[in-house]
Amino acid sequence: MLACCFGSVTTKWLHKPMSEPITILIADDHTMFRQGLREILERKGGFSVVAEVSDGVAAVEAAQRFTPAIALLDISMPELTGIEAARQIVQASPTTRTVILTMHRDERTVLEALRAGANAYLLKDADSTELIEAVRAVHRGEAALAGSAAARVLDMLRRGDSVTAPADLLTARERDILALVAQGDDNRAIALKLSLSEKTVGNRLSEIFQKLGVTNRTQAAIVAVQRGLVPPPSAL
Amino acid sequence: MLACCFGSVTTKWLHKPMSEPITILIADDHTMFRQGLREILERKGGFSVVAEVSDGVAAVEAAQRFTPAIALLDISMPELTGIEAARQIVQASPTTRTVILTMHRDERTVLEALRAGANAYLLKDADSTELIEAVRAVHRGEAALAGSAAARVLDMLRRGDSVTAPADLLTARERDILALVAQGDDNRAIALKLSLSEKTVGNRLSEIFQKLGVTNRTQAAIVAVQRGLVPPPSAL
DNA sequence: CTAATCATAGGTAGAATTATGCAGATCTGG
DNA sequence: CCAGATCTGCATAATTCTACCTATGATTAG
Known part of the structure; x- marks a missing residue:
């Protein structure tokens, strides 16, 4: 714990020699959760939370204004769901990569999110280190799916039918x-x-x-x- | 931000002269949220998270085993809701004081929680400083209701009928x-x-x-x- | 242009839901 | 033991929902 704290401080001092910090937008309707995420990211170093919003519409606006490198989007938000927000953000701010956060381990939701243009899909009961790793991976241009999610999606892709058949997207x-x-x-x-x-x-x-x-x-x-x-x- | 970090480190070094840290149980089904809460509490100093659980049943068990001073209970949990967990915790570990966390600003839920024996009711979109203050207040023996919630409950108590009439508790x-x-x-x-x-x-x-x-x-x-x-x- | 998809709406028939009223059994606190 | 509340079951009727069918106009992709 102390080591962790020292580590974070150290990292902070080393900011300048590092490449630019990754700018991040956090969209979630729970203030506490946002603050927790922010703490985790900023203490880790290399990340800069440039905006915090509490609903989907605000997320789209903020993405347009701040063009963050990464947008962390909770699925369940007022006004606009995280998935819809992602859909609009890829239009409004094409350089912003989107990471969907959710509590549901639902295969179809994953596909829905990926179709909407999301670059990653993370469960909220993932470990914070997984989050960090995923954000970095997405920033590197990789499409990240946390552990179990990745396996499932790959399974579905393998089965083939699942990917095309349940294209039951609603109009x-x-x-x-x-x-x-x-x-x-x-x-x-x-x-x-x-x-x-x-x-x-x-x-x-x-x-x-x-x-x-x-x-x-x-x-x-x-x-x-x-x-x-x-x-x-x-x-x- | 840096000041904040130094502050937390300083506080940590001063642990010993302070009174015992407040022992805390965190119950929430989202790992990220739990970790965020833990960060916030431990960096602030004076708090010691002794257990983290992800469902209501585990919360009751942990409360019994660790008898924490405070149990932070999310309402929406698998197995057992936070309210039911609170009900059982006051039986299983009477010295543990319970704080209900929720995202819904619903008057009836507040009453439901208070009737279940909860000592505080906090919205998840409350500020983390509010959380800290509430936890401390509850630990001092006060019953805390965060800002707006308090006002609403008082309103309801004033109207009188609301407190007794919607005792529509389900069997x-x-x-x-x-x-x-x-x-x-x-x-x-x-x-x-x-x-x-x-x-x-x-x-x-x-x-x-x-x-x-x-x-x-x-x-x-x-x-x-x-x-x-x-x-x-x-x-x- | 043609085929396909979508949004709209009508019809029928059966299944399910909901609002009430009634009543016996059980349980609990005083 | 009594009074009150709860749980259970049955019945009826109106309403709503759901499945399945057809069909027209608009839009879209090939």
Whole structure:
């Protein structure tokens, strides 16, 4: 522990001879988590947290303004999920590489994130050294997937079918509907809010269920939130 | 930043003359978050993290074995929610004071936690200095509620009715059912798993909806997870 | 241009959900 | 032991949901 502290101080003094520190944007809706991450990164040395934001929209804006080398994006954020944010950040700030943070070890979420242009996918119960290593790897231009995640994705790539078949990506409209389902709206409410007929909502929903591999709306809501397909319901 | 680092080192050297460090148990299912918390607490000085666990059951066991002065409990944990863990910890280790961490600013959750015997209730988007202050206050024997939370609870206490009326605490059986709803089970599946008739499940559900102030099972599932009434669905 | 996909919406039929009311069994605190 | 709360089960009816079918117009890719 002391060694660690000394180590960090030492590293700090050696900043100048090192190459530029890696600039980082942290996006997570929990202040404590952000501060913890910042501590870990800055004490380690070689990293410079240039922005901290608490929702997806702010993340995109900050990425555009600060063009950080790395954007650490939590999946579950208000306004815009980490995955959506990543999608927009690769447009808004192409030099920024994105790392998705999540608590769910879900293969399909990984693919969803990678398709959105994310360069890495890390579980929140990964060790902080794994995080550091992943950030460095991504900064070097490698696409990093933490330990177990990497194995799973490779497995899926090997099986082949998994990568193409469950390309069950929801369409934009389907996501609209799913987002309302995940807020507890019934079909009538959804139809009203989206100016659709209840029939259409019901039909869409059936397709969504198929794509998500579930059989009812409650399961769909759970999956949607867990996979970061829609922003989590803020408060009821 | 440098000052901060020196400060922490200094504090560490001064450990001995200080009163005993406050022993702390951290329970959260995200390793990164735990490590961040630990960093923040240990660098600040005066705190000693004696155990880190990732689920509610382990939290209760650790509290029993290490009898920490403070248990920092995340609400949303596998196996056992932070609130349930607090309930059991006050039994298993009466000298341990519990601090509930959550991301939801929900008045009813606050009450739920306080009723379970928690000594403090902190939002995860609180500042780390607030956390430190709260932990110290709780250790001094005070019941701490972070800024806005305190105000809200006081408001509710003032209104009076809120404290007694929404004593809509669910019964044990109702929680059982709600937990399955929050996993996406339909009434038939619930009836099977709990050895009940579908009718009974339906009846219970209607009462649960009333108590939670919702109108359908999806909303109930959302509320249940957000309030920490049931452990979140692990993976679907 | 053609084929494919998407968004829309209508229909039917069956399954599930939800709101109520009633009632016996059990348990618990006073 | 009593009173009250809880758990259980049954019934009914209205509502909602879900699966599956068809079909039209718009957009898009090849």
